[in-house]
Amino acid sequence: MAILTVKNLVTTFETDRGTARALDGVSFALEKGQTLGLVGESGCGKSVTSLSIMRLLPKPAGNSPEGEILFDNGSDRFDILKQPVENLLKIRGRKIAMIFQDPLTSLNPVYTVGYQLMETLKVHFPEMSGAAMFKRSIELLTDVGIPAPDQRIHEYPHQLSGGMRQRVMIAIALACEPDILIADEPTTALDVTIQAQILELMRKLQQKNDMAILFITHDLGVVAEMCDDVCVMYAGKVAEHAPVGEIFNNPKHPYTQGLIHSIPKLDTEQKSKLFEIKGMVPDLFSMPEGCRFQNRCPHATAACKQAPVPERVKDGHEVSCIRHAEIAAANSTPPGKSGLE
Ligand SMILES: Nc1ncnc2c1ncn2[C@@H]1O[C@H](COP(=O)(O)OP(=O)(O)O)[C@@H](O)[C@H]1O
Ligand SMILES: [Mg+2]
Structure with a gap:
């Protein structure tokens, strides 16, 4: 069951240069208890998607998003975009x-860890007593693996390491x-060992609470470890959406193929240069007509001036590339005689 269904989400910002269309019709579904990865290079609209869902776009630049964001946990069902502000x-x-990436932006430097935990509890459980809130805060700190929680609860964010703050x-x-x-x-700001610990913690807590996770990252290694499904974004649109195994073993969009190719492999020779997708994401005011990836795509033809629509490859796997079938056919052609020599 989808706990969150995003349909045709369009988010725009007012800028000096005019209205910037940061998200241009983004759709995906997040299943209950599962992890959906939202991946893509910097600037492709991942954070704008999450801020749109939370209705936390910066004002006054951010306009109210268009489209639908349906929440449905079985007992409550509503469109987040239609909720009055007081419900948010x-x-x-x-x-x-x-x-977020940087806990210091969301933790308040002037309050202790315990104060901030208890403030959150107070908002949502006003009937809870002070003693119960303190006890619950210690439990929560224990759950996330903070040693000596009865001491840490009295500390300020700056007294903690990056991993502890996270x-x-x-x-x-x-x-x-x-x-x-x-x-x-x-985990982007954390070193590799701490990153692995935090990811493991998230998986553990997810199972315990049967929670769905929308996991935003540009790191495909993390995607492979964490996600059930993956939504690959490019320039404010969804390029491909598939179960994680399909994304890695059967990517259909040239952009996804490029991302997969650019993962460093342990078995390749050190000397071989790392593959990278040439060029940059076009800026929001100079998007090419049709497919937004065409100016960087090794397979682009005149046909790509036509806007792609999501096409179903198989159950749960959709790709927005007009040429995906031709590209797959060309890639699977057996090598000619010279190729075998
Ligand atoms: N406050 C804003 N005003 C104008 N444009 C913005 C604003 N925030 C984000 N954008 C634009 O929206 C696009 C997507 O940004 P973002 O979601 O932050 O990318 P990502 O998180 O994938 O790196 C970018 O082109 C960015 O410049
Ligand atoms: Mg971001």
């Missing part, structure tokens, strides 16, 4: 919580047992 505080935290942010996010956790590059 109840949705944020209780139904959907979010963690754990505190996760504890705050989980304080209200949300149905959905949106994690926007949660």
Whole structure:
């Protein structure tokens, strides 16, 4: 069952140069208890997607998104975009919580860890006593693997290491047992060992709470480890959407193929140059007509001036590339005689 269904989401910003269309018809579904990866290079619209879902776009530049964002946990069902502002505080935290790359931007430097945890609990469980909130805060810090939580609870964010701060942010996010956790590059700023610990913690907590995760990252290694399904974004659109195995073993969009190729492999020779997708994401005011990837695509032809629509490759696998079948056919042609020599 889809707990979150995003349909044709369009998000625009007012800028000095005019209206920028940061998301241009994004659709995907997040299943209950599962992890959906949102991947793509910097600037492709991942954070704008998460801020649109949370209704936290910066004002006044960010316009109200168009489209639908349906939440449905079985007992509650509503379109987030149609909710009056006063309902949003109840949705944020209780139904959907979010963690960011840099915990210092969301933790308040002047309050202790315990104060911030208890403030969150107070908003959502006003009937809870002070003692119960303190006890619950210690439990939450224990759950996220913070040693000596009875001491840490009295500390300020700057007294903690990066990994510990990220754990505190996760504890705050989980304080209200949300149905959905949106994690926007949660481990990008952490070193590899700490990153692995945080990812493992997220998986553990997800199972415990049967929580759905929208996992935003540009790191395909993390995607392989964390995600059930993957939505590949390019320049404000969804290029491809498929189960994680399909994305890695049977990518259909030339952009996805490029991303997969650019992952460093342990078995390739050190000398061989890392593949990279040439060029840059076009800026929002100079998008090519038709497919947005065409100016970087090794397979582009005149046909790509026509806008692609999502096509079903097989169950759960959709690709937005007009030429995907031709490209696949060309790639699977057996090598000619000279190729065998
Ligand atoms: N406040 C804003 N005003 C204008 N444009 C913005 C704003 N925030 C984001 N954008 C634009 O939206 C696009 C998507 O940005 P973002 O979602 O942050 O990318 P990502 O998270 O994938 O790196 C970019 O082109 C960015 O410049
Ligand atoms: Mg981002």
